[in-house]
Amino acid sequence: SPCYVSLALYKCLYGRAHPTNLQHHRHYTSGESSGAAKVVAVGLVTLGSSIGGTVLYAKWDPKFRTAVEKNIPYSDWLLGMALGPNPYSPVTAHKKQVSKFITPKYPTTPPDVNMGLESSAEASHIISAISEVPSVPAPHDTEAAVLTEECKECHHHEGPLKERPAEEVTARLAQQEQEDQDILASVSASLEESLASSAKTTLQAIGAQEAALQAIGSHTHKLKEAMEAEVPPDQKSAQWRDLETALAERRSTVNDAGAALLKARDALDSLRSVIDKAKESKVAAVQPLVLAAEENLHSMVVDLDQAVTKVQSAESEAKIVSQYTELVNEAKRQFQKELSSLTPEIQANWKGLTGKLSADDLNALIAHAHRRIDQLNRELAEQRVREQVHIEAALEQQKLEDQKALDKAVHTATQHSKEEARLEQERKLSELREVMEAEMRTQLRRQAAAHTDHLRDILKVQEQELRSEAEQVLNSKMLEQETHYRQLTQEQLDNFTLDMNAAYARLKGMEEAIDSHVIAEEEARKAHQLWLSVEALSYTLKTAGSDLPTKPLESAVQAIQDSCCNNEFALALASALPEESLRRGVYSEASLRSRFNSLRSMVRRVALIDESHNSLYQYFLSYLQAALLFEEKQAMPPTQLTNEDLDPFKLLSYASYCLEHEDLELAAKFVNQLRGEARRVVQDWLTEARLTLETRQVVTLLSAYANAVGLGTTQAP
Amino acid sequence: MSEKELGKKWDRCLADCAVKVGAGLGLGVVFSVVFFKRHTWPISFGLGTGLGMAYSNCQNDLRSHYLLHRSMKVGWTKQQ
Secondary structure: OHHHHHHHHHHHHHHHHHHHHHHHHHHHHHHHHHHHHHHHHHHHHHHHHHHHHHHHHHHHOHHHHHHHHHHOOOHHHHHHHHHOOOOOOHHHHHHHHHHHHHHHHOOOOOHHHHOOHHHHHHHHHHHHHHOOOOOOOOOOOOOOOOHHHHHHHHHHOOOOOOOOOHHHHHHHHHHHHHHHHHHHHHHHHHHHHHHHHHHHHHHHHHHHHHHHHHHHHHHHHHHHHHHHOOOOHHHHHHHHHHHHHHHHHHHHHHHHHHHHHHHHHHHHHHHHHHHHHHHHOOOOOHHHHHHHHHHHHHHHHHHHHHHHHHHHHHHHHHHHHHHHHHHHHHHHHHHHHHHHHHOOOOOOOHHHOOOOOOHHHHHHHHHHHHHHHHHHHHHHHHHHHHHHHHHHHHHHHHHHHHHHHHHHHHHHHHHHHHHHHHHHHHHHHHHHHHHHHHHHHHHHHHHHHHHHHHHHHHHHHHHHHHHHHHHHHHHHHHHHHHHHHHHHHHHHHHHHHHHHHHHHHHHHHHHHHHHHHHHHHHHHHHHHHHHHHHHHHHHHHOOOOOOOOOOOOHHHHHHHHHHOOOOHHHHHHHHOOOHHHHHOOOOOHHHHHHHHHHHHHHHHHOOOOOOOOOOHHHHHHHHHHHHHOOOOOOOOOOOOOOOHHHOHHHHHHHHHHHHHOOOHHHHHHHHHOOOOHHHHHHHHHHHHHHHHHHHHHHHHHHHHHHHHHHHHHOOOO | OOHHHHHHHHHHHHHHHHHHHHHHHHHHHHHHHHOOOOOOHHHHHHHHHHHHHHHHHHHHHHHOOOOOOOOOOOOOOOOO
């Protein structure tokens, strides 16, 4: 009824609000749909913005990008589509590193450097063969230093190097050395040859130049002498003849000198070409020869140039002198011409004409002389006037010529000094190279020594390992053999022992069989006795009167204890009998049953009384209940008790049923479930029932035991 | 015999009740006669007192097993 009330209330309360609720609901449902769309939209926006944000940040931070690509499966595809390939992914970085290592190894090296690379290439092969480091090999090509070819070769060798066998390496080295030796020999031979020839020609040229110089000098000196000296005419003609010869000589020597110079220059050019060719070869030992040859060439060139300059200066001086002589000759000729024009009949040599000339001729001559003097004075005056200008012009010319000469001299000097500097540099380079070579050789030697030490150590270690392995194998085999042998011997022993044991066991068995016969008979006797005493005990149990207990069981138990003093089980059981039964005896089941029937009404009457309900009023109620309640006299107890079955009345019906069916134990169990005052009332009955049950159990056990023992000791016929 | 106890208790109860009621009645009569000018109320009072006392005694007797004596401590087993 309260629920109906509350329902009505609810209806009353909410019945009115129902339309608004509906409205709310409608609004809510329609709002709900828009709300769902809103939620979906918000979710989509969030997703899109998160993806966009991730992409942008990946674009800015490559590490983040790699992390994302690593962790999220298809993100690298997405990011690649959006941003392009990852510049910082670990694969490309590695490739870049590798290429960076490779490329700068082949810069544009001049041909000079390659001469030392051949042996270093071999060394690098050896080094790479020893160690794990994938060293990038130097070019091992011994041909012309074409860099592209070198690079191609090296790219072929980018893959892992295999170790060349030592013999091949030494063979190659020997071959290389042989080739070097050959080249060296040929180059040195050619150099020497060309040097010798050029030296000869140069010396010849220098000699010719010297001779020309001498000739020019002598010629000039003679000319000067001829111009200035006042010698008698016959000597003069001789002088002139000398002069002629000197001139001729000079010409010839100058020509010779010129020819020799050309030849020397040719020889020097050829030497230079040979030197250049020798320089191109890569053998290191050639270089000092080349250097020496170059120095020789340079010195020869310098000497030649010096001689040539000397000759040129002498020639210029000679030119001056010859010009002077020409002028003088010209003046003389002019004078002669005038003289001849004046006095045609007189001969040229006027010094010998002292007596032949007439006064007119003398006057004419003197007049002519005066006129000449006047003319010359005039010319002199004119000359003096034009002196300055002429001098300036001459100075200018001289300056120009001097400048030209200076330039030329400077040019040749610079050439020479440049050449010298270059030679110096070459010399220094070769020295440095030698030092480096020596250094490299020592390092390589050290490397080789370290390698041999390392190999030695490794071999030692390997030897140890192999030895220990072999020992181990040997030991294990030995052990196997030993265990096998031991096994066999043990088997034999075991078999023998087994046989012996079997025989002994049989003997023992026979003895025991005989003994056991004796024992068995003894046992049989005892069992018989025991059985008799137990029978006596169970007989005493039957002596219970209707309401009187049995006779005390003490005597029977004593009899049992006497009869089986060494049978522990029987003794234990006999002593397990309760004291009361021994002293007083037990009640029979029938008496207990009758007692129970009288108890029943009492129990019914106090069914409601327990610890908490024990006032007089409760007693009244309990008596009332007992008067009014009817239960079955006997009810079959169920196999499992529920809580309802613990009602005292039910329990009494179950117990009485059990008693009727001679199941004292179950009845006692049911009675045991009573609680409270009912329990107190049946306490004595329960104790008696327990006593009887115990005694009966013990007696049953004893009789069963006696039967068993008797059965056990009976021998089949 | 435990089943006889209850009967004994009832006997005691009845006897006690008889005694008490009789005593009460007697006393009531006496008092009524002596002190209270033959009113009936002391008689009924005495009767009632006697009955009450008898009731209480009977109840206590019947309950006696379930009551713990004051000297007994809770939680300790009663030595019998």
